[in-house]
Amino acid sequence: MYTLYHHPFCPHSRFVRLVLGEYGLDLRLVEERAWERREAFLVLNPAGTTPVLSVEGVPAVPGVGVIAEYLDEVCGIEMGDRRLMPSSPAERIEVRRLMAWFNDKFFEEASNLLVTERIYKRFMNEEDGGGPPSTDVIRAAKTNVRYHLAYIGWLAQRRNFLAGDRLTYADLAAAAHLSAIDYLGDVPWIEDDAAKAWYARVKSRPSFRPLLSDWLAGVPASRTYVDLDF
Amino acid sequence: MYTLYHHPFCPHSRFVRLVLGEYGLDLRLVEERAWERREAFLVLNPAGTTPVLSVEGVPAVPGVGVIAEYLDEVCGIEMGDRRLMPSSPAERIEVRRLMAWFNDKFFEEASNLLVTERIYKRFMNEEDGGGPPSTDVIRAAKTNVRYHLAYIGWLAQRRNFLAGDRLTYADLAAAAHLSAIDYLGDVPWIEDDAAKAWYARVKSRPSFRPLLSDWLAGVPASRTYVDLDF
Structure with a gap:
């Protein structure tokens, strides 16, 4: 049994949930407000960031890359x-x-900024x-979302999935970050058909369902968030 | 034969040089000024950052974590x-x-800021x-260097090397970042004896020698930079 210390809108946490979902592994979720710097959480991850995966008999596994x-x-x-x-x-x-591209670069330039400003700061x-x-x-x-979306579209036009023929961590990382900001209506899907078609395929996977049912009181999801045919 | 596109003061590039040095692998160095966004370099790494490792018969390996x-x-x-x-x-x-701690957190909060301000901007x-x-x-x-140095000291008091009994990537990552800013005189060694003793041990390894002979015209190294008994 895995326990994930996460935030429902933390893009890195969403990535880990997708991975565990694809592997069919049971998961217990514990919501962590990382900015509160809870002492017991800092013991699990001195960097103080979500996600942290807790597995019986193993030291805590902190951070999306690890x-x-x-x-x-x-x-x-x-x-x-x-x-x-x-x-x-x-x-x-x-x-x-590509995993680093989305988990580091897209996170810093876009998804973390939008989630922080629109959700965490509340x-x-x-x-x-x-x-x-x-x-x-x-x-x-x-503005940064637009050029990342174009890059996803460029990859999706050349490959079946972002890193090649098969679904990999690269797709789940990209989709995790997009899903968090798609909830907020911050993805201009109309600008890139190839990116949109790729996301529609990933979004329709069963591993995605739990993410689409994470709603936040007071912040309604964008019109197309749960729509598989957006 | 490995080719590394690097900058002599890029802490991530220094880490890769230490790793290859520890493994006794031959390395050809190509200095890259990443901020110039050279087109052929962006093909190797669309993120436009050093280091990139080029290995015959394999796609370019971009970014320190990869x-x-x-x-x-x-x-x-x-x-x-x-x-x-x-x-x-x-x-x-x-x-x-710990590798992520130094390559991501220490980089963002300290080493990249100091190297950018004092070297790249020239x-x-x-x-x-x-x-x-x-x-x-x-x-x-x-200010951030001081709390990172204290964390290294805290680890070094409890363990033989930063992640446990043996030398690992964790030590080389920490030492690589410290070495870049030690050149600039920005490490207050006097504040932490345990950190200093650990660094003296890592710095005296043969893999470190090429780093200590990287000097920059117009920016003299700090008094103790090459001193193994600083």
Whole structure:
């Protein structure tokens, strides 16, 4: 049994939920408000960030990159065709490159900014940075979403899935970040048909269903969030 | 033969040089000024960042995290006792956690800020962000160095090396970032004896020598930079 310390709109947490969903592994979710810096949580992850995966008999697994590698080593390897990483080191390069692209670059330039401004700041005290969202930050992040969406479309036109022929961590990372900001209506799907068609395929997977039912009181989901045929 | 597209003061590039040095692998260095966004370099790494490792017959390996995992899979595994990652998934968690701590967190909060302000900005055009260093950024980064140094000291008091009994990627990552800013005189060694003693041990390894002979015209190294008994 896995326990995930997460936030429903943390894009990295969403990625881990998708991975565990694809592998059919049972998961208990514990919502963590990382900005509160709860002491017992800092013991699990001194960096103080979600997600943290807790597995019986093993030290806590902190951070999205460490969790992805750990799960590949202990579960992925037994999954045969359903493994979310290729088995050859050369093919793993591209999957890891794109996983880092979305989990680091897209996160910093877009998804984390939008989720922080529009969601986290509602729950933060003023001294932790809470308050009304910054329209400047939101505008800059939305500009960045457009070029990331174009990059996804460019990849999706050339490949069946983002890193090649098969579904991998790269697709789940991209889709996890997009899903968090799609809830907020911040993805201009109309600008890229190839990206939209790729996302529709990933979004219709059973592993995606739990994400689509995460709703936040006071922040309604965008019109097309749960729509598989958006 | 490996080719590394790097910058002599890029902490991530230094980490890869240390890893290849520990494994005794031959390396050709190509200096890349990432901020110039050279087109052929962007083909190797669309994210436009150093380091990128080029290996014959394999796609380019871009980014410090992807390179670390790739090298462990193709070289580390054959190195026996000299492998820089533990072999069990549970022990790998702590090494990867600390590798991310230094390569992501320390980089963002300290080493990248100091290297950018004090070195890269000298070579950048004004439109790329060049110009005189920002004293505010430098002050903030130096404050962050102090708490990272204390964390290294805390680990070094409890363990032989940062992630446990043996030298791992965690030590080389921490030492790589420290070495770049130690050149600039930005590490207050006097504040932490345990951190200093650990760094003296890592710095005296043969893999470190090429780093200590990287000097930059117009920016003299700090008094103790090359001193093994600082």
